[in-house]
Amino acid sequence: MQEFLQLIVTGLVIGSVYALVAMGFALIYKSTSIINFAQGEFVLLGGYICWWFYTSLGVPVVPAFLATMAIAVLMGLVLERVMLRPMIGEPIISVIMITIALATVLKALVTILWGTQIQVFTPAIFSQDAIKFGPVLVSEVYLWTFGFAFLFLGVFAAFFKFTRVGISMRAVADDQQVAQSMGISVKRVFAISWSIGALVSAVGGILVGNINGINIALADFGLKVFPAVILGGLDSIPGAIIGGLTIGILENIMGSYLDIYLGGGVKEIAPFIVLIVILMIKPYGLFGIKEIERV
Amino acid sequence: MPCGLFYERYEKDESIFPTVWLRFWMIALGVFLLTFPFFAQPLSDALGINLLNLFNLFFIYIVGAHGLNLLTGYTGQISLGHGAFMGVGAYTAGILANLGWPFWLALPFAGLMTAAVGMIFGIPSLRLKGLYLAIATMAAQFILDYAMRNWEALTGGSSGLAVPAASIGGFEFDDDFKFYFLGLAFAAGATMYLKNITRTRPGRAFVAVRDRYLSAEVIGVNLFKYRIMSFGISSFMVGIAGGLWAYYITIISDEHFTIWLSVQYLAMIIVGGMGSVLGSIYGVIFMVTLPEVLLIPAETLTEIWPDIFGIFASLREMIFGIIVIAFLIFEPDGLAARWHTIRAYWKLWPFSY
16 A cells, blocks of 8 residues: 555656646647657756756756757747748648657767766755655655646746736637737747747756756656556646546556566656557547537 | 650550650669679769668668658658667567568568557557657557567567578578569569559548548548558568568667667658659668768878767767758758759750750
């Protein structure tokens, strides 16, 4: 029982970061209808840039964090303008392929710049000391991660709900033509979506980088976002958050209970098995809008 | 040189190579391909590239790329799992060969096995389309990849599986020169098959499903049947490619069949031209030659920049990504369409209007 609770708690922490990255992913999909296979590479770049500022250049934590976020926003804007805007209206396969190609380029860039060795934040930003909550032990860094992930989730939820820009983004997601006729710049909303998508992923990268260290495998983190958003419904932001948390817990539990039967590494593919099952029984996820087709 | 098509009979319209010139060039190409290995050695030495090895890779990948093109280019179903499907073919052929099955039996069986696996993962295509299907096949890729790596009793895990060279009636295809003819036969067969299937009833149904599946369903095309059929045929071809790969490389490991291979396959048909038989061939030639060609400047650059080999793999991936992006933005219809434009221009020159 104690082991089970422990698994749920650690799963919840990783799941909160999944939720954060999945929110960026769902946001991009919702407003631009582009499915971003490079989300994981945004996570990777975020982790590396922050690490580079903090450990290699010796910038203090807060400026390093802010600088990483600024770079992520800038990257989102540039990529949207240069690569993704020409893709509007192209067939789905072209759009998918261009984000895959982007992922390849970004991954290669990271390897060229920083190599493939695992890098850790030194000195550690958050301590690894364990704190006891009843029967479960949680290390401090996990708590910080969980807190930060939820802080960002909350901030962006409020942003979509209450600010003018957030409302215009929801309008564009709902109906581009109507939004445009009401004087909302759809192009601007696309650009903002990409920059937010890049930003939350970069934050996710920094948070996970603090737990496990950073190397190229961090990009696989972005792949786990697919099960999360499919579970929640591809175009639902609350769905992405719930999906992220669920996938985090599920992969932890399946990983530790099935490993002995299947010979290790179940954690890596458990989310994808869940994904296939969801697609078979409920393709539009828990909160996704079911597409109704008329001839 | 004809400047237009002037058919007088239906048979002429239906023929694969309608003009005398085209037939002449096809025969010339056939003669060239059949005699090529005999003078390949001096050419390889001059260029510093093992041309026979390169051509053998062309042949294997052409079989697979035709398969993916049938599914993605003609039927409009995106698959990010063809790398793993190729692996299923390779492992099936390898395991059967180790059990003592002859080449001519193991290879078709590898194709059938892969077709079965592909059809299972194609079932969601009934309800899913576009993005969702891409994600489902990507999940298939990861699951199969995991099975190949961890089912050690069957696949030998990460240490790999040794496969004997192919042999038919006691004749062993155990080097580049001998395998060339085997590969050529399969590549030519796959090309003819794809060319012909697009002219039949299922082929037209595939294109109808791609272009507007609701209309296709209304005029009586059974969507589920043709989607699954497309998955089956496509996986069969990729499985054959995987089997050939196993017999050619003679040692297979899971590292080759990752999502990277699936992405490369998609890149091949995008760069070459989706929904075009010639497109997959151009795409394969371009994508397989590219890394070899990139090696040449890398070798000369080592004098100035000694670390270049350390990052060469990343550099290659980066160039690969940039090329795919450039193609998607500037020439979305691929090399085949570009070639068509160039030819059409010269055909009617100087009256190109």
